[in-house]
Amino acid sequence: MSRNKPIDLYKGPVDPNSGYLCMWMHWRPNIDAPDPQFPGQKLSMVTFIPAKSGDQCLCGSGKKFRECCRARVYWHPLCPNPDGKSFSLMAPQSVTFKISNRASIRERLMNDVRLQCTADDADSAFWVYWGDPALDDQHGTLCFGDIELKRNRTLYVTAMSDIRMQTLLPLLRDVLGDEFKPPKIRHESVAVIDKKTGNRIQMRATTDPRGKSPNDPERR
Ligand SMILES: [Zn+2]
Known part of the structure; x- marks a missing residue:
């Protein structure tokens, strides 16, 4: 099979x-x-x-x-x-960041080659993590995590396993710069x-x- x-x-x-x-x-x-x-x-x-x-x-x-x-x-x-x-x-899990400069974080997320923006409206923008290079199979491009930037300056990140979250955190450190603080990981x-x-x-x-x-x- x-x-x-x-x-x-x-x-x-x-x-x-x-x-x-x-x-x-x-x-x-x-x-x-x-x-x-x-x-x-x-x-x-x-x-x-x-x-x-x-x-x-x-x-x-x-x-x-x-x-x-x-x-x-x-x-x-x-x-x-x-x-x-x-x-x-x-092992589904999530982290949340409170940020101050939404516009510049949004721009960095948009420009990161490891991410693909999947929706962008007045309230929220969403990205999926593809990695670089992105991995394709017969069903499409594999996604390894989700990032949501809310209008209230919250960045909400979800991943389905420890390894996925450990892959996303260095990216978030790059994107958030001085605004990055080691987050508390919530397990669902x-x-x-x-x-x-x-x-x-x-x-x-x-x-x-x-x-x-x-x-x-x-x-x-
Ligand atoms: Zn086993």
């Missing part, structure tokens, strides 16, 4: 013991877009990546699949890292699937596959 073929979890069985769920975000060009300044759309999809029991686990733990993600009670989705080759466990819960029942459960993210997290039901 192709790595990048979307699946519908509600149709047809997918065996949690034979692979991973992977969440992708793409920017797909659309020449018929209503706003010619932003000819495209963001597209999120989940794919199934098959794995063999003795394979190195794709989550980055360094263990074998059978001793790592396959042994978990919950099916915790992966997302691709900004290198486009490796993966991380999904992640939707995992109970392998036995197929039910979706919101869970605190395990951000480091090698670390210990006493609150993580996967490790009971």
Whole structure:
């Protein structure tokens, strides 16, 4: 099966013991877009990546699949890292910056080649992180994070994994200059699937596959 073929979890069985769920975000060009300044759309999809029991686990733990993600009670989705080759466990997170000079920050964001502006109106401007060079596949350009500059001088940044956030922070340091302060990272819960029942459960993210997290039901 192709790595990048979307699946519908509600149709047809997918065996949690034979692979991973992977969440992708793409920017797909659309020449018929209503706003010619932003000819495209963001597209999120989940794919199934098959794995063999003795394979190195794709989550980055360094263990074998059978001793790592396959042994978990919950099916915790992966997302691709900004290198486009490796993966991380999904761990949604965000940071917020209060800024004073909105116009100059906006201009720097617009001029940064690693970013693509996807919407710009009176209240907010949005960018997705592509990296340099941007990585394309058959679904569009891979996106690794979101930046929103609000009218009230708040810069709101979201990323789906630790590695993605650690990639965005140096960019934000460049863009914000003197206005950059090491931010507090807020972790959101992640939707995992109970392998036995197929039910979706919101869970605190395990951000480091090698670390210990006493609150993580996967490790009971
Ligand atoms: Zn794993």
